[in-house]
Amino acid sequence: MNKALVAYFSVSGVTAKVAKKLAKEIGAELFEIEPKIPYTNEDINWRNSKSRSSIEMNDKNCRPEIRYNVENMNQYNIVFIGFPIWWYREPSIIDTFIEAYDFSKKRIIPFATSGGSPIGDICKNIKYLASEAKVMEGKLFTEDVSEKILADWASEWL
Secondary structure: OOOEEEEEEEOOOOHHHHHHHHHHOOOOOEEEEEEEOOOOOOOOOOOOOOHHHHHHOOOOOOOEEEEOOOOOHHOEEEEEEEEEEEEEEOOHHHHHHHHHOOOOOOOEEEEOOOOOOOOOHHHHHHHOOOOOOOOOOOOOEEOOOOHHHHHHHHHHOO
């Protein structure tokens, strides 16, 4: 039997809303990927090249610290990972999360929210970081996505 986790990172609340709907619809555990140092609105100002997020996203080796760990990651064989698109890819904190666990023999299904950016090479990036995992094609959702659409999409892997 498959046991699923929905792990997500959200600053504005949009990705959190989608992740909570998804977890509820598929009966999965929910885990918020919280940064050790929370992001402020100034931190995520993509128009400011000196903002925290701009600096992090310009450094592919940046790994912001995470406040809490997933208890017993071994119990999950399917991990949905949600995040906003930052600079056409996953935020650096998602890279921190992926590198923190052994995803061998697990399926990772990314999902994202965006104010207009495409999902890009996210699956390729995640596959590089979790080379022993089976990384499925990611999907971009809007904040108002219906529970039914999320459940139908996720049912392919459950």
